Amino acid sequence: MKLGFGLMRLPKLEDGSIDVEQVKVMADMFIEAGGTYFDTAFVYEGSEEAIRKALVERHPRNTYTLATKMNGWMAESREAALAQFATSLERTQAGYFDYYLLHSLRDSNIHLYEERGLWDFVIEQKKKGLIRNLGFSFHDTPDLLDQILREHPYVDFVQLQVNYADWENPAIASKGNLEVCKKHGKKVVVMEPVKGGLLADLPEDIVRGLKEYAPEASLPSWAIRFVASQEPVMIVLSGMSNIAQMADNLSYMKDFQPLNEKEMELIREVQRKLDTIDRIACTSCHYCEKGCPMNIPIAKINGAYNMYKLFGDLKAARSNYNVNIRLRNPASACLQCGQCESACPQHLPIIENLQLIARTFE
Numbered sequence: 001m002k003l004g005f006g007l008m009r010l011p012k013l014e015d016g017s018i019d020v021e022q023v024k025v026m027a028d029m030f031i032e033a034g035g036t037y038f039d040t041a042f043v044y045e046g047s048e049e050a051i052r053k054a055l056v057e058r059h060p061r062n063t064y065t066l067a068t069k070m071n072g073w074m075a076e077s078r079e080a081a082l083a084q085f086a087t088s089l090e091r092t093q094a095g096y097f098d099y100y101l102l103h104s105l106r107d108s109n110i111h112l113y114e115e116r117g118l119w120d121f122v123i124e125q126k127k128k129g130l131i132r133n134l135g136f137s138f139h140d141t142p143d144l145l146d147q148i149l150r151e152h153p154y155v156d157f158v159q160l161q162v163n164y165a166d167w168e169n170p171a172i173a174s175k176g177n178l179e180v181c182k183k184h185g186k187k188v189v190v191m192e193p194v195k196g197g198l199l200a201d202l203p204e205d206i207v208r209g210l211k212e213y214a215p216e217a218s219l220p221s222w223a224i225r226f227v228a229s230q231e232p233v234m235i236v237l238s239g240m241s242n243i244a245q246m247a248d249n250l251s252y253m254k255d256f257q258p259l260n261e262k263e264m265e266l267i268r269e270v271q272r273k274l275d276t277i278d279r280i281a282c283t284s285c286h287y288c289e290k291g292c293p294m295n296i297p298i299a300k301i302n303g304a305y306n307m308y309k310l311f312g313d314l315k316a317a318r319s320n321y322n323v324n325i326r327l328r329n330p331a332s333a334c335l336q337c338g339q340c341e342s343a344c345p346q347h348l349p350i351i352e353n354l355q356l357i358a359r360t361f362e
């Protein structure tokens with residue numbers, strides 16, 4: 001089955017701990033329906049322990065595959081990053097990882113994975129049999145993905161952010177990144193097919209065509225089936241939070257049917273409607289940022305603003321904005337020196353946009 005069980009948003013009890021009993025039911029339903037792929041990470045709090053209790057201690061090791069991740073940029077040092085591997089083994093008691101990923105590679109952090117020798121470390125673990133398939137998750141441009149795959153041709157798979165709303169969005173580049181993986185012959189695991197839940201809750205006028213065509217089909221079912229219909233997608237992760245979501249996902253992924261031409265056209269109509277929403281026409285080329293004396297992450301915060309305009313979820317967009325300025329400066333730090341505007345190939349009014357972004361998020 002192409003559906004993977006993402007373990008990032010597991011159900012919680014009132015005291016904030018993970019509801020392991022509910023996870024057990026979800027894991028059993030998933031395996032019963034033919035699912036095998038479970039995806040956790042060192043940084044998903046409580047998740048690795050929960051999956052030990054719900055899965056590893058209750059199902060034969062050869063009936064499922066387990067993926068987890070090393071986060072090399074949130075770790076304080078090389079030693080702290082390397083220690084994550086042993087800790088993940090201890091927490092899960094899985095004995096080995098079927099899939100192991102370097103977590104969330106992007107332009108701003110790939111040097112840490114290189115300088116800290118983390119690639120060499122995971123290659124060693126694969127030689128020892130503690131990792132069966134080696135990969136990385138990725139959040140950047142097709143050019144950078146192409147570079148990484150040329151420098152590390154031995155990776156077995158890549159985890160990408162793919163969804164129909166970001167299909168042509170240069171900041172996410174779902175289509176472009178899939179094409180790079182295809183060119184390199186890499187299998188793809190997809191994360192966030194429903195865009196963190198945003199595509200589960202779109203305005204009525206945007207999704208009218210989908211509702212008329214299949215009134216019973218949930219919006220996540222359209223988003224997940226769209227992604228599962230693409231090449232070279234091996235697994236589509238869904239971060240399921242309760243039994244009802246598991247049941248809904250299994251209802252269309254157990255006997256998965258790719259979208260037919262009529263259904264693809266309906267999705268293209270939704271994409272066209274989403275494209276008419278007033279957004280900043282930034283192509284995320286980053287040319288403007290190189291000479292910015294205030295080190296403002298212009299492309300990323302344009303993306304956060306566009307997220308807000310598209311989906312109207314100010315809280316989620318502000319949270320994305322805050323993540324992107326955490327190690328850099330906010331829009332309001334702009335000195336209005338104009339360097340960026342002279343560098344922008346799209347001739348965007350960057351200073352004015354930053355003022356708008358600051359008013360929106362700060």
Ligand code: SF4
Pocket residue numbers: 291292293294295296298333334335336337338339340341350351354
């Ligand atoms: S105008 Fe603002 S954003 Fe542009 S380069 Fe100068 S300080 Fe940076």
Ligand code: SF4
Pocket residue numbers: 281282283284285286287288289298299302343344345346347348350
């Ligand atoms: S130069 Fe223009 S298009 Fe490129 S990232 Fe900056 S604002 Fe966006």
